[in-house]
Amino acid sequence: MDTRTIRRTKVALPSLDEPGLALSDVTSLEDMHGRVTGFRYADAKVRELDLAGAQLVEGRVSGCTAERTRLDAVRADSVEFSCCELPALSWTGSKLSRIVFRECRLMGAALEGLALDNVLFEKCKLDYATFARVRALGPVIFSGCSLREAAFIGSDLRAALFDDCDLRLTEFGDGTYRGLDLRGNDLSAVRGVSALKRVIIDRVQMPQLADALAGELDVTFGADLDDV
Template sequence: MDSTTLGRVTVTLPRLNEPGLYLSNVTTLESARGLVQDFQYGDADLRDLDLAETRLITGRVTGLRADRFQLDQVRLDSVEFDTCDLATTRITDSKLSRVVFRNCKVMGAAVTGTTLDNVLFDNCKLDYSTFEQVRATGPVAFTKCVLVEASFTRCDLSNAVLDACVLRLTEFGRGKYQGLDLRGNDLTTLRGVANLGKVLIDRTQQAELAEALIAELDVTFADTLDDR
């Protein structure tokens, strides 16, 4: 079974290259039975892709472009999204297991009430995305992702990994972040630093966190005051 290790986390990847596995080309991810399995779907340009109470098992989605992409109460098992442009993405009350988003543009996404288990975001643009009540029940990693002004609120990202990501004005609201691995990132412009108790950093990042905290507190340095 394929896997990738980032920091102290090993993410199990979708099982798409096993001997004897054949992925059938499909023209839609919608199904009257609510189940699409062993599939390959891609190079589609859609206005809307709205899936509810659906299960996608063992498949690959490539080159998908959608103006509106919505998953509501959807279960994804062993699915890979590669080089997709998913504008106005909404993922609610869903479960993702052994899922990879690779080279995808998912800017401004809203992910709510969703659980992640062995999920990898690799080289994705996730600017302005909001993650609310998202829970990592297994390994989760973001590597080489852009998360400018993204926010995490009431999330449980315990033991997750953010590796070589752009975290400019990325905000961490109240949540559980014990063991969250932030090594290998520039932390100077993080927001919500006071909520990041028990995270994992390198010693060289102490000054970066301090700079972020000082900016957040909006303190005034005495030597910058005009003499009176």
């Protein structure tokens, strides 16, 4: 079984290259029975991708572009998304297991009510994305991703890890973050420092959190005041 491990977090990846597993090319992810299995969906350019109540099982989605993508109650298991451009992605009320997003542009994505179990985001653009009520039921890794001005709201990230990510103005709102591994990131410009109780960091990141807190409090340093 393929895995990706960073520090103490190990994500199980889709096993799509195993002998005997043949992926069939499809021209659409829509199926009359709501289930697409053993598929390869590549290089499609569509104006709108809209799925509801479907299942995506054992497949690859690569090089696809959609102006608007809406996935509601779409369960995905053992699927790899690579080099996709899905601005205005909305994915709600679903469970994702053994999923990889690799080098995808998901800027402004709205991910709401998702349960994540063994999910890897690798070198993805997630700037301005919103993660609302997202639960990491199993390990979740963000590696080398850009999350500028992204927001986590009411989420449970106890089983998550961020590594070498751009977290400038990333907001951590109310949620559960105990055990969240934030080592290997610059935390000096994150928002919501007070919510990050019992996370895991390195000692060298303490000054970064202090800078972030000072920015949130909008403090004035005495040394910067003009002498009267």
